[in-house]
Amino acid sequence: MDMGLRGKTALVTAGSKGLGKGCAMALAAEGVNLVITARGAEALTRTAEELRSTYGVTVHTVVGDITSEAGRAAALAACPTPDILVNNAGGPPPGDFREWDREAWVNAVDANMITPILLIRSVVDGMIARRFGRIVNITSGSVKFPIPELGLSNGARAGLTGFIAGLSRTTVKHNVTINGLLPGPFDTDRLRANFEFNAKKSGKSAADLRAARAASNPAGRFGTVEEFGATCAFLCSVHAGFITGQNLLMDGGAYPGTFG
Numbered sequence: 001m002d003m004g005l006r007g008k009t010a011l012v013t014a015g016s017k018g019l020g021k022g023c024a025m026a027l028a029a030e031g032v033n034l035v036i037t038a039r040g041a042e043a044l045t046r047t048a049e050e051l052r053s054t055y056g057v058t059v060h061t062v063v064g065d066i067t068s069e070a071g072r073a074a075a076l077a078a079c080p081t082p083d084i085l086v087n088n089a090g091g092p093p094p095g096d097f098r099e100w101d102r103e104a105w106v107n108a109v110d111a112n113m114i115t116p117i118l119l120i121r122s123v124v125d126g127m128i129a130r131r132f133g134r135i136v137n138i139t140s141g142s143v144k145f146p147i148p149e150l151g152l153s154n155g156a157r158a159g160l161t162g163f164i165a166g167l168s169r170t171t172v173k174h175n176v177t178i179n180g181l182l183p184g185p186f187d188t189d190r191l192r193a194n195f196e197f198n199a200k201k202s203g204k205s206a207a208d209l210r211a212a213r214a215a216s217n218p219a220g221r222f223g224t225v226e227e228f229g230a231t232c233a234f235l236c237s238v239h240a241g242f243i244t245g246q247n248l249l250m251d252g253g254a255y256p257g258t259f260g
């Protein structure tokens with residue numbers, strides 16, 4: 001299926017690795033020119049080169065922390081009028097809420113709720129004026145099934161999801177959609193780091209923990225960044241203009257509800 005995106009421009013934040021990179025790759029495969037951001041220059045440069053050489057699209061990189069004002073300003077300076085915005089950033093750390101002070105909460109809300117909202121605020125009116133816009137927020141399955149030790153993520157991402165539920169109904173008549181893409185377990189550096197962290201705590205090996213977690217998923221495996229990216233590209237396509245305010249869970253069926 002032709003997604004109808006050739007020649008469009010996307011800003012993918014936190015796009016040098018993992019799920020953000022998966023989205024950038026899938027959009028580039030559809031002929032979308034990209035601005036991708038990350039804090040580390042090395043992986044970002046490598047990913048940009050991979051995107052250019054594989055798909056022949058234009059790719060600009062912006063090094064910076066997207067959760068900071070300077071990082072957002074630099075990303076928007078490089079890409080002031082995107083047709084597509086994929087909002088992504090690292091997730092907050094795990095822990096017990098008794099250990100989290102005000103600063104921990106403010107940081108989580110800043111990174112995983114306010115940052116995507118401010119980026120949307122900067123680009124959405126241009127999208128409305130041009131009568132095309134696709135915004136995808138990478139959140140987490142924890143929006144639907146809270147994970148106790150990820151309380152900072154559960155809370156901040158639920159705040160974003162609630163806000164978007166309202167906004168997305170006001171933009172769709174201008175052909176600007178906003179949706180959440182909710183990863184369950186995907187095989188990325190972040191997931192690998194979680195197994196290393198839990199291995200140290202439990203005394204089991206990271207490989208054993210990983211195998212057990214994969215086996216416990218109804219799909220018997222983790223998701224791939226290619227699957228995640230392809231779904232993102234579809235949500236960004238010209239065919240998805242009637243889909244807005246949705247939260248699409250990609251978890252291999254782990255969430256046990258009758259309705260998704």
Ligand code: NAP
Nearest residue numbers: 014016017018019038039040066090091185186188189190
């Ligand atoms: P990942 O493999 O660790 O990749 C994270 C990417 O984001 C890297 O490119 C990283 O580059 C960049 N990044 C992180 N913080 C950033 C910041 N403040 N500013 C700019 N770039 C930043 O992680 P992932 O698995 O793709 O996860 C992406 C998001 O999905 C996270 O919020 C995570 O919590 C969420 N999630 C993932 C899973 C999963 O199974 N993988 C499940 C649920 C939710 P630099 O480090 O160089 O900045």
